[in-house]
Amino acid sequence: MINKIKSMILNLCEGHDWPWKEHIEAVVHYSKLLAEKTGADEEIVEVAAWLHDITKIKTGEKNHEVSSSEEAGKILEGFGYPADKIKKVKRCILAHPSDKEPAPETKEEKILFAADGLSHFDMFLAHARSSFVQRNLSVDEARERLIKKYGKFWRKVNIMPEAAEIAKPKYNAIKLILGED
Secondary structure: OHHHHHHHHHHHHOOOOOOHHHHHHHHHHHHHHHHHHHOOOHHHHHHHHHHOOHHHHHHOOOOOHHHHHHHHHHHHHHOOOOHHHHHHHHHHHHOOOOOOOOOOOOHHHHHHHHHHHHHHHOOHHHHHHHHHHHOOOOHHHHHHHHHHHHHHHHHHHOOOHHHHHHHHHHHHHHHHHHOOO
């Protein structure tokens, strides 16, 4: 089932200006790594990681957590995935945005939340490109945008010490590049 979901998501990622494939693969990688480090349910976090942005990839919808959760539920039902596991995956997806309710509560929810934040530390150049090419910002405007974004990502990863440990050297390097103390 996971291989079918992976194939479906990677096919959806093709042809977009944003590097969705890299983002999703990084979220999956960090979710599995954090699950291993913390003893969380790796299957739940991996499935949630593959599906967490499905409607955002399809439609560009910014407030996508509800629709992605619902779409994930339908996909998983189609695979005959157990209802109790579907509920856990959907809850992880609902709780993954940093500025929305519900806040992550379970270990698996916190992992997807943190892994989503961690993925962006590997995508600094994509965010810089977005600032200059897609948004046509000045250097000062881009710098301010990136400082805010990476502050938000840093707050996300700090939900788990294991995630913060991974992000810290990357965050410090990004702050150095941006001239942030």
